[in-house]
Amino acid sequence: MTKAEASRGGPTVLPSNTDRTQEDALSEEVDLPLDRKREILAREALLDRDHWTVLGLKPGASAEAVKLAYFEASRVFHPDRYYGKSLGSYKARLERIFHRLSDAHEALIEAHRKSPQPSSGGPSRPGRSTTGSTPAVDARAEERRARLARHPYLARTARATALVEEAQRQMKTAPEKALHLLEQAKALGGNVARERAPGLETEAKQQLASRRADDEMRSGSAAAQMGDAAAAADAYTRAAGLDPTRADAAYEAARWLMRTGRPLAEARNHAQRAVSLRADHLPSHLVLAEICLRMGMGSVARRHLEAVLKLDPRNAEAKALLRQVR
């Protein structure tokens, strides 16, 4: 049925813009009868269509029918059937047709393998495009993905993806490990690694920094307890630098820097940040106020002290400082 249909319907369904080349091809001097030439050109015109049409089948045909149609068509279009003949442009045409036939056959058989039930009912209208949503087509896509995953290059990509995912899991508990995994993933390449690794890397670095900041906070507090203002200030400053979102680090850095007798500008920056990170933290306001006071910025100091008193009207320290402003 396929052959007959194709050769009957062939020439008339050809898009008009190919008529010219079709005409040329029909008059080409080769060892092929005119009928066969027509048959070849007609099938060639169908190659952009869906797998069923290429094989001359109705959508949803059984695996058995697909196989038979493929074998039947191969009998006509396999280049070996014309071995030793002068074929001219038809040699390439036959190879193209056969390649498409074997692709279609493989895809449809694979789809049947995945979901043995032929697509019954459903909106399986044979569109011009191959992107219908029959189960067979979905299965085909799945198979394509599976086949791609086996591809050596993509096997690496898959490994890279696995590494990225592992890195994500390790992120919270072991950011260093996560960073290491991401480095490996990037070395392997692939889209996932390319797209996700940089973001995760930043996250891991932040995690790592916040851990270091924890350490610095601890050594800062150790030094503070020893009364070593310089060491405490250094440690807290590093903590604040490692994790700029840490209000307590900024606060402590400001507090201890103020006591070292170093230029107050740095201390003020930290205090400013501590206040903006935690507006309701009174000690931060007080530190900032005190620093400003010492720097001769009375009005700024007053504003912060007033903010403190607004939150805690009976704050003695604020009152004392406010008196100094005046």
Add this chain to the structure above:
Amino acid sequence: MAEHEPVIGIDLGTTNSVVAIVQGGQPHVIKNRTGQTLTPSVVAVTSVGKRLVGQLAKRQAITNPENTVYASKRLIGRKFSSDQIRRALQTLPYRIVCGEHDDVRVQMADKAVSLPEISAAVLRELKLDAEAFLGRAVSKAVVTVPAYFNDGQRQATKDAGRIAGLDVLRILNEPTAAALAYGFGKQVTGKIAVFDLGGGTLDVSVLEVAKGVFDVVATGGDTYLGGEDFDNRIIESLVMNFAKEHGVDLRKERMALQRLKDAAERAKIELSEVHETNVNLPFLYTPPGGTSAIHLQASLSRATLEELTKDLVERTVEIAEKVLGEAKVHPDELREIVLVGGMTRMPAVQAAVRKHFQREPSKGVHPEEVVALGAALQADALMQPSSQVLLLDVTPQSLGVAIAGGYNRVLIPKNTTVPTSTTETFHTSRDGQTTVKIMVLQGESELAHQNELLGEFILSGLRLAPRGEVEIDVTFEINSEGIVSVSARDKETGLEQSITVTASGGLTAEELKGILEQQADTMLEARISSEVEQKRNMVSTAAAEVSALIPRVRQLTGSSEFGREALRRAEEVIASARAAAEGDDLAALSDWVDQLERTRVLFVGVLERLGARPQ
């Protein structure tokens, strides 16, 4: 008139070769001029310089071991430097020498003969047999090779045909040929597996057959697993026992080795029929100094043989399973398992196949003749438009290109039905890269250098651009003749270069690795230097962190022995790490980062403990 010219099918085997033809629609084996269907694939040069082929050559092998070449199929198309050749060197009584392009040659009398020439001698013999049978000239043939032969081996076999005066219409895979012959004339429909264990190779193919169309689904095997390996196991065992008994190593005696080989093969064949056999080789070794000659007398049981070759048999079924897996065919789906090749007569092999596939293998075909019959059928199918037979064959090995980093990117996976073609877009791998080298690879390894290089070419004149910006389309095409052509096209400019792969590149694995390494060097360097940079930064950060901790630690623990020791070590680590940061030894840098980190953790811990106490 091509239609009327006879076209023969030839099974060019490792141990024996067979020629066949289709007459009146039926394939027949052509008997050779000595009345045999099998012609030993043996070529010899006598002391008077006469060339002998086949039975005549085999018969005089014992007295002329150095100039008698057998099993040459295991050497054809291989590189002299390959492992397989190195292994073969140890067991072959004839001398193998290295040709100009790392090809293998055999020293026969005073001439180094190439492998295609040796195969050509066998092919010419078969051609003469066919001509004698047909009473007319024959100039066209279909020749079979193991499915797992690579392009180089196929080309060499084609060359052999040309030297013998035969136009090789098609190189056909042996298991496919076997399936053709098996399925011909029967109304077989369904999936069949062909298990072909011959003298030198194992081939397994899965085919789907319906109405005369033979669709190969998957094919695979091992070019170094066959009857010869079974023989060698017997030889080894005999040699070892002989050495134990007489203290003589027979492996150094070429003539003794040749006789052992003959005897081993005979014993192996006999043991397929009987359970016990004797090996009698009188006067096998004559010690220097005129003492009387030593004879070899040994008995060999089927059980011993099976023990000696157990692993070989297991490997055959493992490979068969793998191919079935690749074909995505469950053993239950198979209509038949066809046993082909002389080695499948061995009961242990049949038992292994039976056990693994849970069914009785078909033995309805003559295992030694079926391949030649299939070749004749394919020859006929190509020449006769009316033929019922159509073969849809596959590429036995994957084809790909070498990509940055020394990897192989497969474009046409193995078991793809031919003819086929595919196009993939690649990018430049370096900034300002104006040329790309396209290296065409055949094989399954992810690492480029572990594959066969089929050919290479350069596409130059690319636009100067950052890496990844220039796009290159690479197209692979395998036509129905099995010829591979590759082209590369600059998408922007339309600039194009292409090659048709016609002969193997003549490069050794080493050379190929060298070339790839040269390319990889720039790649790898780029990556290492950025990594080094990163590690150096990590070292200096970590060192600064530890240094910063030192004064506090000293203050707290400096008075104790432990503290002083720890501080001294920490300072040493910092100094060494900073020194290492000047260099670019990645491993050392990583090591110092680790050590610094450990020190830091230690100090932080100490400070924490001591700092926590006063409270």
